[in-house]
Amino acid sequence: MSFFQRLAFYLFGALLGCIVVYFIWQKKDTSFCYLPNCRTLQDIRLKKRAFDPEVQQMINSKVLDTAIISYTYLNGSVDFSKSNTKLKSCKRYKIHSEFNNKTYEFDVENCDSIATIKNVTIK
Template identity: 40%
Template sequence: MKFSQRLAYYLGGLLLGTIIVVYFLQAKAESRNVNFCYFPNCRVLQDLRSKPMHYSPESEAILKENWVTLQDVKNCMQYGDVDFSISNKSFEHGKIYFIKGKNTKGEPITVSMVNYSDKVILKEIKKD
């Protein structure tokens, strides 16, 4: 068998195998609502969003001031940036994370959250 024929068989099999693998992986991801999230910032935010959120008395008082809303906090948890230089430290049997984001007026805010194994506590919200 000539080299060109062997190369054609090899490339045809490789193409067919790739199509089958992509089809099955795509169907698996769609059936489970899987998000591919491998970067540290994305993984931390996804973990925080997946747990029920409780509020500290300080955060409830700040939310009543009406310069920041709960939707702003949720947007920070979706699109914010985790400051790892001061985050991921042990705090009251959990880990504390500081997330930088913006409120609806475009003002920069920092949200601090304590991550436990079963819940997340919104500790504090600050203007930057």
């Protein structure tokens, strides 16, 4: 067999394997969070939500919507330089997000079983 025939067989097998793996993973609805930003947001998303009274007032007065909070927990960016991750009890994270041409900055306290939004800044 020549080199080009072996290369063609290899590429055909690799392509077939990629297609099979793609369809298997698509049905399992899996996600791979290896980066710190993704892991932090996933950890916060899985916990019970709580709000400080100021934030609850913003939600009640319709200044802030829970859809924005959900969007931020999915697509936000954690600013680790402004976050306090050295605390032993509850870590505090600054999460930035843009939604409808507005910039939101969430101050989230992430404890063992609950994630509390302490403050929201809208720019």
